[in-house]
Amino acid sequence: MISIMIMVLLSQTVESELQKDFYHRSCKSAERKVRRVVREAVTRNPGLGAGLLRMHFHDCFVRGCDASVLVDSTPGNQAEKDSFVNNPSLRGFEVIDEAKAQLEALCPGVVSCADILAFAARDSVSTLRGPSWKIRSGRRDGNVSNVSDVIPNIPAPFFNLQQLTQSFEAKGLFQDEMITLSGAHTIGASHCTSFSNRLYTFNSTTPQDPTLNPQFAEQLKRQCPKINFDPTLRIGMDSFTPDKFDNKYFTDLKLGRGLFTSDEALFTDDKKAAATVKLFSEHTSRFRHKFVKAMIKMSEIQVKTGLEGTIRRNCRVIN
Numbered sequence: 001m002i003s004i005m006i007m008v009l010l011s012q013t014v015e016s017e018l019q020k021d022f023y024h025r026s027c028k029s030a031e032r033k034v035r036r037v038v039r040e041a042v043t044r045n046p047g048l049g050a051g052l053l054r055m056h057f058h059d060c061f062v063r064g065c066d067a068s069v070l071v072d073s074t075p076g077n078q079a080e081k082d083s084f085v086n087n088p089s090l091r092g093f094e095v096i097d098e099a100k101a102q103l104e105a106l107c108p109g110v111v112s113c114a115d116i117l118a119f120a121a122r123d124s125v126s127t128l129r130g131p132s133w134k135i136r137s138g139r140r141d142g143n144v145s146n147v148s149d150v151i152p153n154i155p156a157p158f159f160n161l162q163q164l165t166q167s168f169e170a171k172g173l174f175q176d177e178m179i180t181l182s183g184a185h186t187i188g189a190s191h192c193t194s195f196s197n198r199l200y201t202f203n204s205t206t207p208q209d210p211t212l213n214p215q216f217a218e219q220l221k222r223q224c225p226k227i228n229f230d231p232t233l234r235i236g237m238d239s240f241t242p243d244k245f246d247n248k249y250f251t252d253l254k255l256g257r258g259l260f261t262s263d264e265a266l267f268t269d270d271k272k273a274a275a276t277v278k279l280f281s282e283h284t285s286r287f288r289h290k291f292v293k294a295m296i297k298m299s300e301i302q303v304k305t306g307l308e309g310t311i312r313r314n315c316r317v318i319n
């Protein structure tokens with residue numbers, strides 16, 4: 001009797017967790033299809049790879065990795081993607097739509113949007129010459145996407161080390177994992193508005209952030225003038241190799257070339273964090289190894305599994 005109860009309990013816990021190769025039986029080529037779509041899109045436009053990696057982060061930090069970031073607003077509901085944090089900067093939604101359309105044609109109602117996004121972020125990194133790794137799947141899609149959940153959960157580019165650490169700890173990630181994951185800024189680009197305060201309005205007595213390398217600041221001021229700047233312009237966050245997933249981001253920080261306060265703070269705010277930045281800048285393999293571990297952890301934040309949530313037919317629409 002007791003052993004039967006234990007077996008039932010065990011099978012329930014196993015059933016309601018993420019699993020390696022979750023779609024092995026139900027949709028065998030799911031991961032391969034996503035990889036093909038992502039590789040093609042990201043090879044043509046590397047910026048989309050950066051967009052997909054950031055999109056996964058913004059998904060996982062708001063209501064867990066449940067594809068809430070993919071939902072479109074409706075007349076009765078303003079969704080996460082329309083927060084100023086995400087719109088117009090988040091990119092790559094069409095890539096997810098394309099992968100989802102292929103999977104719906106192949107195995108309708110089986111593969112969640114949350115898993116597709118997790119696969120796509122992973123495949124973006126490997127396409128841009130970063131590490132590749134296995135991820136567990138079986139995430140289910142949420143049915144809530146509320147614009148007011150974004151700002152309280154997504155760290156801001158003007159955060160200092162303590163604020164960044166708190167923001168990640170609220171999601172179960174340690175400070176060194178926060179530093180590691182910030183290394184995602186080795187790819188992609190930012191709009192002027194995310195850092196122009198560091199050039200012109202740092203504080204009431206000092207217009208320019210003194211931790212910013214002066215030559216780099218002059219270059220940024222030319223690209224992002226105080227008035228009449230181009231609101232569509234994107235500035236590479238790793239000014240050396242913005243389309244390559246390498247460890248140059250950490251070299252940037254040592255040179256005062258971190259684009260955001262939240263980047264440079266990892267090097268300037270305390271000794272322990274600075275030591276991690278130095279380590280990663282000198283040893284790519286250490287960064288890659290830790291990045292994989294931290295990404296796996298991030299991709300499992302508050303996931304819905306088993307009977308929770310749903311499988312959306314269209315990633316933009318709650319069923």
Ligand code: HEM
Pocket residue numbers: 047049050051053054057089090091155156157158159164178181182184185187188189190191192193194260262
């Ligand atoms: C540590 C706190 C973080 C802050 C404050 C932050 C903030 C930002 C901001 C402000 C942008 C530029 C948006 C724009 O103006 O276009 C950006 C871009 C980006 N972020 Fe973060 N981020 C953080 C962590 C992360 C993490 C953990 C990841 C992924 C693991 C990530 C991946 C990216 C990528 C890839 C881009 C470039 C997007 C593109 O080119 O479209 N960020 N981030």
Ligand SMILES: *[C@@H]1O[C@H](CO)[C@@H](O)[C@H](O)[C@H]1NC(C)=O
Pocket residue numbers: 076077078146147148149
């Ligand atoms: C979104 O969240 C806010 C704040 O928690 C709440 O007041 C509002 O009713 C929510 N909107 C929807 C459509 O549920």
Ligand SMILES: *[C@@H]1O[C@H](CO)[C@@H](O)[C@H](O)[C@H]1NC(C)=O
Pocket residue numbers: 203204205206210
């Ligand atoms: C402005 O920033 C500078 C450089 O960090 C600092 O020395 C100064 O005390 C700050 N002033 C104010 C009013 O916060």
Ligand SMILES: *[C@@H]1O[C@H](CO)[C@@H](O)[C@H](O)[C@H]1NC(C)=O
Pocket residue numbers: 141142143144304308309310
């Ligand atoms: C989805 O919405 C229903 C109510 O419409 C609710 O009972 C259920 O818990 C929600 N599921 C998730 C995963 O949020």
